[in-house]
Amino acid sequence: MNLSSSNLRMSGITKVINTKNIISDVTFEVPKGRIVGFLGPNGAGKTTTMHIAAGLSRPTTGEVWIGEILMNNNWKKAKEHISFIPDYPMLYDELTGEEYIRFTRDLFKLRVTERELAKEVVKFQLEADFKKRIKHYSLGNKKKLVLLASLLRQPSLLLLDEYISGLDPMNSILVRSILTEYAANNGSILLSTHQLEVAEKFCDEFILIQDGCIVDSTSLEEVLEHNSSLETYFVDQVQRARNISGKGGST
Numbered sequence: 001m002n003l004s005s006s007n008l009r010m011s012g013i014t015k016v017i018n019t020k021n022i023i024s025d026v027t028f029e030v031p032k033g034r035i036v037g038f039l040g041p042n043g044a045g046k047t048t049t050m051h052i053a054a055g056l057s058r059p060t061t062g063e064v065w066i067g068e069i070l071m072n073n074n075w076k077k078a079k080e081h082i083s084f085i086p087d088y089p090m091l092y093d094e095l096t097g098e099e100y101i102r103f104t105r106d107l108f109k110l111r112v113t114e115r116e117l118a119k120e121v122v123k124f125q126l127e128a129d130f131k132k133r134i135k136h137y138s139l140g141n142k143k144k145l146v147l148l149a150s151l152l153r154q155p156s157l158l159l160l161d162e163y164i165s166g167l168d169p170m171n172s173i174l175v176r177s178i179l180t181e182y183a184a185n186n187g188s189i190l191l192s193t194h195q196l197e198v199a200e201k202f203c204d205e206f207i208l209i210q211d212g213c214i215v216d217s218t219s220l221e222e223v224l225e226h227n228s229s230l231e232t233y234f235v236d237q238v239q240r241a242r243n244i245s246g247k248g249g250s251t
């Protein structure tokens, strides 16, 4: 049984590459049931942090907890609970959507019945294209297919790197309801994006990273209480952090 209230806890994470601190003392958690937006300017360290959370890269120092599992000591077991969708997911263009999903199911030895699979395909509104080759898919369908494959694994933590951009309004609403349902069943989502108007619709909480350091952690409610939009909050916070660090400049 998992007694932890968060499916991801990063504590004092630092990543040094070629003597440079890419991220420093990164500490935050993603509670169960939450969709947390991971925001920051280009080069702030979002992807680096997500790769460490996904177990794709080892931290130089610090701890990564996936629920009750310390990933540093138990990498393989921790990874069983994580699905990560990178900004450019690798799909096999020559396979049909159906073949790709079956391949994923077999690769991870998932116990998903034909009936359950058919239900998911309908839920993701992929039935019309399921037997077509992925190379003929729209961007929206590719995104839904990769999300379907990721959720079939029933992860406790879903990491989405720039996933929500490029969805049309109908697919955006559909994906939002799927992610909300996933979170409501004790899942945790960490979602990085530059699309702030979309993030406002998807996320309950936000973590802001700049120059490799966490500079703020807040809720959507709190943001909108003090700012006209998430974008205003973002610009203001980034500028403030730049002024403090003496980097100044405009956003």
Ligand SMILES: Nc1ncnc2c1ncn2[C@@H]1O[C@H](COP(=O)(O)OP(=O)(O)OP(=O)(O)O)[C@@H](O)[C@H]1O
Binding pocket: 017, 022, 040, 041, 042, 043, 044, 045, 046, 047, 048, 049
């Ligand atoms: N393997 C590496 N070697 C050297 N520098 C790296 C490496 N990986 C990342 N960096 C640097 O670390 C910093 C953070 O990169 P990262 O990709 O994590 O930022 P990001 O917030 O995801 O950026 P973006 O929003 O532009 O995708 C950048 O300055 C990047 O150039």
